[in-house]
Amino acid sequence: MKQTINDLIAQALHELEQASQIPSELGSNIQVTSSKDPSQGDYASNIALMLAKPAGMPPRDLAQLIADRIAAADSIDRIEVAGPGFINFFVASNTSQSVINSILEQAENFGRSSLGQGNRIQVEFVSANPTGPLHVGHGRGAAYGATLANLLGFVGYEVQREYYVNDAGRQMHIIGTSTWLRYLELCGEDIVFPSNGYQGDYVWDIAATLHRENGERFRRPAAQVFADVGEDAPAGDKEKHIDHLIANAHGLLGEDDYRIVFDLALNTLVDVIRNDLHAFGVDFDRWFSERSLSDEGLIEQAITRLQDNGHVYEQGGALWFRSTEFGDEKDRVVRRDNGQTTYFASDIAYHMDKFDRGFAKVINIWGADHHGYIARVKASLSALGYNADDLEIQLVQFANLFENGAKISMSTRSGEFVTLRQLREDVGLDAARYFYVMRKAEQHMDFDLDLAREQSSDNPVYYLQYAHARICSVRRQCAEKGLEIATQQINLSRLDNVHEQALTKHLSLFPEQVESAARRREPHLVVNYLRELANHFHSWYNAHQFIVDDIELRDARITLAVAIGQVLRNGFALMGVSAPEKM
RNA sequence: GCGCUCGUAGCUCAGUUGGAUAGAGUGUUGGCCUCCGAAGCCAAAGGUCGUGGGUUCGACUCCCGCCGAGCGCGCCA
Numbered sequence: 001m002k003q004t005i006n007d008l009i010a011q012a013l014h015e016l017e018q019a020s021q022i023p024s025e026l027g028s029n030i031q032v033t034s035s036k037d038p039s040q041g042d043y044a045s046n047i048a049l050m051l052a053k054p055a056g057m058p059p060r061d062l063a064q065l066i067a068d069r070i071a072a073a074d075s076i077d078r079i080e081v082a083g084p085g086f087i088n089f090f091v092a093s094n095t096s097q098s099v100i101n102s103i104l105e106q107a108e109n110f111g112r113s114s115l116g117q118g119n120r121i122q123v124e125f126v127s128a129n130p131t132g133p134l135h136v137g138h139g140r141g142a143a144y145g146a147t148l149a150n151l152l153g154f155v156g157y158e159v160q161r162e163y164y165v166n167d168a169g170r171q172m173h174i175i176g177t178s179t180w181l182r183y184l185e186l187c188g189e190d191i192v193f194p195s196n197g198y199q200g201d202y203v204w205d206i207a208a209t210l211h212r213e214n215g216e217r218f219r220r221p222a223a224q225v226f227a228d229v230g231e232d233a234p235a236g237d238k239e240k241h242i243d244h245l246i247a248n249a250h251g252l253l254g255e256d257d258y259r260i261v262f263d264l265a266l267n268t269l270v271d272v273i274r275n276d277l278h279a280f281g282v283d284f285d286r287w288f289s290e291r292s293l294s295d296e297g298l299i300e301q302a303i304t305r306l307q308d309n310g311h312v313y314e315q316g317g318a319l320w321f322r323s324t325e326f327g328d329e330k331d332r333v334v335r336r337d338n339g340q341t342t343y344f345a346s347d348i349a350y351h352m353d354k355f356d357r358g359f360a361k362v363i364n365i366w367g368a369d370h371h372g373y374i375a376r377v378k379a380s381l382s383a384l385g386y387n388a389d390d391l392e393i394q395l396v397q398f399a400n401l402f403e404n405g406a407k408i409s410m411s412t413r414s415g416e417f418v419t420l421r422q423l424r425e426d427v428g429l430d431a432a433r434y435f436y437v438m439r440k441a442e443q444h445m446d447f448d449l450d451l452a453r454e455q456s457s458d459n460p461v462y463y464l465q466y467a468h469a470r471i472c473s474v475r476r477q478c479a480e481k482g483l484e485i486a487t488q489q490i491n492l493s494r495l496d497n498v499h500e501q502a503l504t505k506h507l508s509l510f511p512e513q514v515e516s517a518a519r520r521r522e523p524h525l526v527v528n529y530l531r532e533l534a535n536h537f538h539s540w541y542n543a544h545q546f547i548v549d550d551i552e553l554r555d556a557r558i559t560l561a562v563a564i565g566q567v568l569r570n571g572f573a574l575m576g577v578s579a580p581e582k583m
Numbered sequence: 584g585c586g587c588u589c590g591u592a593g594c595u596c597a598g599u600u601g602g603a604u605a606g607a608g609u610g611u612u613g614g615c616c617u618c619c620g621a622a623g624c625c626a627a628a629g630g631u632c633g634u635g636g637g638u639u640c641g642a643c644u645c646c647c648g649c650c651g652a653g654c655g656c657g658c659c660a
Contacts, residue, residue, distance in 0.1 A: 033599075036606090046602060052640070059640070083603045084640070129660075169660050239659095290660095318658050329586075329656080336658040343660045371587045372655040397588070398653080439596065442588060444653060446595065458622080460608065466622050477619050516599065528597065531607075542615085542624040583622070 001096075001508065002032045004075060005043050005089050012069035013047075021065060022055045034509060038498070041080065041088030042096065042505055048085040059085030093501070097492040099508040103563040111514045111570050116157030122354060123149040125365035126277065127164040130269040131175045132200050134276050135417040136447070137367075137410045141396045142420070143436030143576070145365045146282040147523040148394075150574045155518040160359070163284045164350065167266050168291045169343060173246045174198065175269070176262035180218065180249055181225075182207035183261070189222040194245060196238040200415030206268050210261060218261060220252045276421050281429060281576040293349045299341050302349040302384070303334055311383040321348075326379035326388075348380040355386045362390060363521070368397045368442070394521055399447040408449075418449065427459065430577045434461035437575060438527045460531070464568065465580050467534040471565040472581035474546050474558065483547065486555045494556040499540035503560060506533055510567050514574075523575070530571040537564050 009030050016022045032045050048063030055062055063085040070079055075095040080088045103110045125145025128138050145161070153159045166172070178197040182204050185191045193199065210218070229244035230236050250258050270287070277283070293299050303319070306312045311322050317337030321344075324331050334345040354362050366373070378388040401408050401418070410417040424432050426449075438460065439445050478485055495504065510529065517525035546557045569579045 029600090031600080031602095033602085035603095037603080040603070044603085049602075049640070086603065166660065171660055316658080320658090333658045338658080340658090342658070346660095367654095368588060369654055374587085395588070400653085443596075444589060458609085462622050463608090466620080470620060470623085474619055481619095513599090520599085524597080525599080528607085531597095535607085538623055539625085541619085542621095545619065547619050583620085 001075070001091060002034075002043065002512070004073070005032045005045065006030050008070050008073060008076070009045055009047055009066065009087075011071060012066050015069055016065065022051070022057070022062070034505075035088065038502070040082060040086070042091040043089045045087045045089075046085075048081075048087060052085065063087050091505075093496070094493060096501070096504045096508060097495060099504060100490075100492060100560055100563045103507060103566050104559070107566060108570060108573070110566060111154065111511045113155045113511060113515055115155040115515055115518065116152060119157055119360040120160065120358060121152055121157040121361045121363065122160045122162055122357075122359045123152065123363045123365065124162045124164055124354075125149075126273075126282070127166070128273065129166045129171050129412075130266055130273060131171050131198060132269065132412040132415075132417075133202060133272050134420040135410050135412070136401060136420055136423045136449075137398060137417075139280070139420045139423065139432065140399055140436045140441070140445075141365050141367065142277060142280060142282050143433050144394075144396055144441050144523060147433075147437050147526075147575055148363070148365070148518075148521055150576070151514065151518045151523055151526070154574060155515055160286065161284045162286045162288055164288050164290065165270060166290050167270075168294065168346070170243075172262065172266060174242055175203070176258075176265045177242070177246045177249045178203050179206045179210065179265040180253075180261050181245070183210045183218060184220070184222065184225065186211045187216050187219040189219065189225070191222055191225070192232070194238065194242050195233045196242040196413070198413060198415070200412070202269075202272070203265075203415075206265050209268065210264055214260075218253060218257060224248070224252055276419070279429075280420060280424060281433060288350070290346055290350070293346050293353070294341070298349040298353055299345050302352050302380075303341070303345060305352070306334070306348070306380070306383055309383055309385065321376075321380065321383070323376045323379035323383075326382045328375040328379045332376050344376065347377060348384070351377060351381055351391065352384055352386075355381070355384075355390070360390070361392065363392045363394060365394045365396060368395045371395055392521075394441060396441045397444050399445045401447050401449060403449045423449075430461050430465065431459040433576045434459065434464075434527070437523050440522060440524050461577060462583070463538075464530050464534045464572070465577070466583060467537045468565055468568045468572075468579050469581060469583045470541060471537075471561045471568075474561055477547060478558065481547070483554070485558050490555050490559045491552050492556055492559070494553045495560055497544065499536065499543055500557075500560060503533075503536050503540060503564065506536055507563060507567055510570070526571055526574055530568060533564065533567060533571075537561075 009032070013022070029050070030045065030047050031050070032043050035041050035044050048066055049059045052059035052062050060081060063081040067079045067081050067087050075092055077090040077092045079090070082088050106112075123145055126134070126138060126142050128134060134142070149159050149161050174196065175198050181191050181193060181197065186207055225245070225248055227248065229241055229248065232238055232241040253261065274287070303312065306321055311325060312334070313320050313322060318333045319335035320331045321334050322331050332344055333342055334348065335341050351362075374393050378391060381388045381391055401410070408418075427435075435447075495501075513525060513529045517523055544557070546554065546561060548554050548557075572579045
């Protein structure tokens with residue numbers, strides 16, 4: 001419809017130019033928007049306001065000139081000039097009602113588009129270190145990423161969902177060693193657990209598995225384990241303390257046995273995360289291992305490529321990437337003076353690999369605390385010869401969590417955190433998913449856990465689901481009363497009250513809202529849309545009876561209700577929320 | 584100190600590439616079920632859009648200064 005109006009305006013402008021009533025080549029960027037207020041028509045264009053100055057005419061006069069030129073069209077009832085010079089279009093009711101037939105015909109495909117043209121796009125999200133179960137802080141990225149991926153698929157992209165598993169590096173050695181120390185305690189060794197170790201109960205669980213499956217095979221005397229490790233905090237350096245423990249674990253266990261302990265911790269935690277996410281309705285196509293980058297020589301390959309392109313230099317025994325050449329604020333080390341490559345080097349290799357896999361677009365969803373990292377990753381892509389604009393980074397702000405009126409901090413290390421699983425069990429999957437995506441991702445957000453728990457029946461998601469359940473209920477009523485609802489030859493012109501007009505108008509906006517949400521990477525727009533749809537529906541429901549004696553009217557109203565139910569379901573599917581028939 | 588993301592109703596937040604009278608939820612105060620589900624509807628009240636300038640027909644939106652919040656500035660990951 002927007003396009004139709006756009007074309008009508010373009011044609012009118014063209015004719016006016018031909019007739020020399022306005023100067024030519026005004027550079028018309030025609031904008032057509034849907035109106036909020038019904039008195040301002042269904043659609044409006046500000047074209048006259050835009051062109052008033054270059055045309056040297058008062059906006060209202062120009063608007064009238066254009067409006068008079070616009071050819072009559074079946075789909076347009078009337079055109080008005082209003083306000084400072086807007087042109088308002090009133091769509092003919094039979095045209096706006098035709099959307100109902102489109103919805104019923106296209107069913108679960110209503111709203112799909114070919115915007116993505118089948119291009120491959122990757123969405124990488126969550127990617128939390130596998131050092132413990134996911135907590136509520138990870139939920140926002142999970143829900144946002146999953147919904148965005150669904151949205152992109154819906155508008156015609158071929159989407160790949162990926163989780164980057166940080167299975168290399170110091171944090172993983174700390175979790176591995178923490179597991180081993182708990183295991184030694186189970187063996188009866190006298191262990192003083194390091195302050196910098198992972199202290200959550202889940203570490204005990206992994207240690208118990210290790211003990212159950214391997215007996216005392218990995219047992220070593222505590223005296224040897226703590227030989228030469230130095231003081232722990234507060235008297236000593238907790239970082240050095242844990243690093244020495246890791247080194248001792250390597251030495252005492254030997255590389256092969258160390259790896260068994262390490263991998264058990266890693267695999268168990270990745271499984272926990274995978275299961276938690278699955279239960280949260282979030283599944284990935286690929287779990288990409290950071291360790292595989294070094295195993296397959298990709299890190300060396302990336303560094304070599306940077307060297308070949310002349311973007312690397314040596315200083316202080318380390319190898320530096322000259323990222324400042326591409327806008328970063330300082331150069332970055334890729335290989336330390338001890339010969340080890342940095343985490344950043346892995347990330348360069350990882351992103352190189354992403355682009356070598358042929359994605360037209362790569363979207364990374366990162367916590368807002370990683371914003372300082374964007375410049376260097378983009379710099380590395382440019383240096384490798386890729387178009388850095390093809391990497392898009394969406395930042396998700398943290399949610400401040402409140403419990404008992406106080407802000408609570410999340411620490412995987414100390415084991416003090418509310419898990420994503422607990423949240424889901426407390427408030428339910430639908431409420432949790434809805435809560436996370438109802439707000440714009442870059443907006444800071446406060447999350448009151450008590451409120452979420454206690455008032456879970458007040459959660460706004462039920463408002464939407466209730467609309468769907470009511471529609472299903474009406475259909476059940478019809479069936480119980482033995483009323484046949486016609487599926488063809490519905491006289492939709494009977495839908496003539498203000499509620500029905502608002503509903504058909506709103507339904508027709510779904511496809512463009514979905515496209516806009518996908519293009520802007522803002523799933524919350526879909527949530528807003530659905531809320532408005534439910535609002536219109538509830539108002540209508542309270543104002544009018546559906547099951548009436550007038551068969552033609554009854555058929556028309558129930559057909560509209562069915563169409564609303566379909567659009568709600570399509571929206572729910574994108575959000576990962578269920579569409580209950582009863583509540 | 585520099586950088587990133589922000590600042591909208593008592594509270595939590597929307598506000599479409601700059602558009603018409605800045606909107607929801609929640610909370611407060613009133614109404615609405617002999618009728619398809621009251622997890623709902625209708626209405627009232629609630630605002631110097633942090634602040635001061637600038638750009639223009641028009642600014643919550645764009646630009647600059649200031650104030651305030653969160654986060655980031657490592658040869659950690």
